[in-house]
Each structure stands twice: as C-alpha cells, then as structure tokens.
Amino acid sequence: xxxxxxxxxxxxxxxxxxxxxxxxxxxxxxxxxxxxxxxxxxxxxxxxxxxxxxxxxxxxxxxxxxxxxxxxxxxxxxxxxxxxxxxxxxxxxxxxxxxxxxxxxxxxxxxxxxxxxxxxxxxxxxxxxxxxxxxxxxxxxxxxxxxxxxxxx
Numbered sequence: 001x002x003x004x005x006x007x008x009x010x011x012x013x014x015x016x017x018x019x020x021x022x023x024x025x026x027x028x029x030x031x032x033x034x035x036x037x038x039x040x041x042x043x044x045x046x047x048x049x050x051x052x053x054x055x056x057x058x059x060x061x062x063x064x065x066x067x068x069x070x071x072x073x074x075x076x077x078x079x080x081x082x083x084x085x086x087x088x089x090x091x092x093x094x095x096x097x098x099x100x101x102x103x104x105x106x107x108x109x110x111x112x113x114x115x116x117x118x119x120x121x122x123x124x125x126x127x128x129x130x131x132x133x134x135x136x137x138x139x140x141x142x143x144x145x146x147x148x149x150x151x152x153x
Contacts, residue, residue: 029146030065030125032088033135037127043067043150051126053080058128066124067150074124075116078106084129089117092152094143097121102129122152 028039038061042048048066052058068074071092078085087100098118106112117124125143145151 031144039065063127071122075114089121090123
C-alpha cells in the first residue's frame with residue numbers, strides 16, 4: 001500500500017471515529033453544560049425561515065444555531081418539521097433566557113402553534129428533544145461558541 005492510500009485510510013478512519021462532525025458544517029460547534037454540539041448556522045432570513053424543515057433526523061450531537069439581527073423576543077414554530085426538538089433561546093451575552101422542551105413535530109402548516117421566548121433573545125439553538133432534561137439546562141446557563149461561529153456585537 002502506498003503512502004497516499006495509507007493517508008486516505010487514516011483520514012477515513014478518523015472521520016468514522018469522530019463522526020465527521022466538521023465535514024458538513026465548516027467545523028461549527030457550540031458547547032452547553034460542557035457538551036459539544038456540531039451545528040449548522042442559520043444567520044440570514046432564508047436560512048432562518050427554512051430551519052430544520054423537512055428533515056427526517058438530526059444527529060445525536062448535532063443542532064442548528066439561529067443567529068438573529070436584533071435581540072428581541074423570538075417565537076419559533078414547528079411548521080413542516082418532522083423531528084421533535086428542544087428550542088433554546090439565548091440573549092446577547094449567550095445566557096439562556098428560556099427553553100421550550102420536547103416540542104412535537106407539526107404538519108398543520110400555518111396552524112402550527114408558536115413557542116415564544118420569555119424574554120429578548122439573539123441566538124436560538126435547536127437540539128433533539130430531551131437534551132434540556134438530559135443536560136440539566138436552566139436559565140442563565142451560558143452557550144459557548146466555537147471560533148467559527150459569528151458573534152453579534
């Protein structure tokens with residue numbers, strides 16, 4: 001086996017071992033309560049509108065981070081979302097404002113109910129349902145950003 005083939009084998013082995021967490025999202029990650037999640041970033045209107053719609057699954061240690069332009073009360077809904085989620089709202093300092101836990105999928109289109117934050121939020125993190133309970137997340141907990149996550153002033 002030549003050097004190139006061995007290197008490819010090593011890269012593939014590492015990718016399988018780590019779940020290729022950074023392969024599909026540019027290496028974006030956040031940490032909450034010491035747990036790291038690979039995240040897709042939605043930081044424009046089109047990405048925020050689509051969110052996790054039409055997805056059949058979300059990886060165990062994955063999520064979607066929504067970055068808004070302004071820190072205001074936010075409300076999310078599950079229109080066309082097929083997987084149950086925890087929706088976590090964070091303020092400008094990345095402190096947890098509130099969370100909506102175990103939000104069920106909704107196929108009722110525009111009739112899907114909203115899940116509002118209890119205060120102004122700039123960042124919203126969607127994770128698989130049950131993560132808030134599993135991690136013991138509570139208001140005031142800080143969300144840590146990896147170096148590739150854009151921060152708002």
